Amino acid sequence: MKLKDETRNVYDYLTVLSLSGKNKRGIYMWLCECDCGNQKIVAGNLLRNGSTRSCGCLRKQRITETLKKEEVGNVYGDLTVLSLFGKNALGAYIWLCQCKCGNQKPILGTNLRAGNTKSCGCLRKRKSSVKVKKQEGIIYIKSSKVVKKK
Ligand SMILES: [Zn+2]
Numbered sequence: 408m409k410l411k412d413e414t415r416n417v418y419d420y421l422t423v424l425s426l427s428g429k430n431k432r433g434i435y436m437w438l439c440e441c442d443c444g445n446q447k448i449v450a451g452n453l454l455r456n457g458s459t460r461s462c463g464c465l466r467k468q469r470i471t472e473t474l475k476k477e478e479v480g481n482v483y484g485d486l487t488v489l490s491l492f493g494k495n496a497l498g499a500y501i502w503l504c505q506c507k508c509g510n511q512k513p514i515l516g517t518n519l520r521a522g523n524t525k526s527c528g529c530l531r532k533r534k535s536s537v538k539v540k541k542q543e544g545i546i547y548i549k550s551s552k553v554v555k556k557k
């Protein structure tokens with residue numbers, strides 16, 4: 408089998424780092440680095456035909472729908488995604504988000520995309536305070552009629 412240099416080629420999650428050797432069938436094996444940080448040796452033909460596209464984490468992630476998606480710069484409600492923060496115990500990506508109120512909070516990507524989390528938590532607080540203000544407003548309008556205000 409002819410050697411096709413795969414170094415620095417990217418196959419989905421895998422970036423080929425270097426040639427690792429040949430397997431028993433004479434197929435070139437490549438040391439690849441996965442987006443998740445794992446390294447794995449993969450046969451060149453499996454890379455090229457698309458059967459191996461991650462260290463194995465991709466399949467896991469597909470199942471749990473926690474596929475890494477580039478979220479940096481995305482805005483979800485009051486949150487702007489700043490950077491990748493890490494992963495939780497299940498391997499789901501957590502993003503560091505900047506809230507409009509100034510707080511920073513790490514939030515699960517799935518929660519962002521599902522719209523479950525739109526602020527650092529202050530939004531809920533603010534919503535309840537808006538309610539209170541509205542009620543106060545009603546009281547104010549009622550009393551202002553009495554004093555002939557607009
Ligand atoms: Zn991986």
Ligand SMILES: [Zn+2]
Pocket residue numbers: 485506507508509510526527528529530
């Ligand atoms: Zn906030």
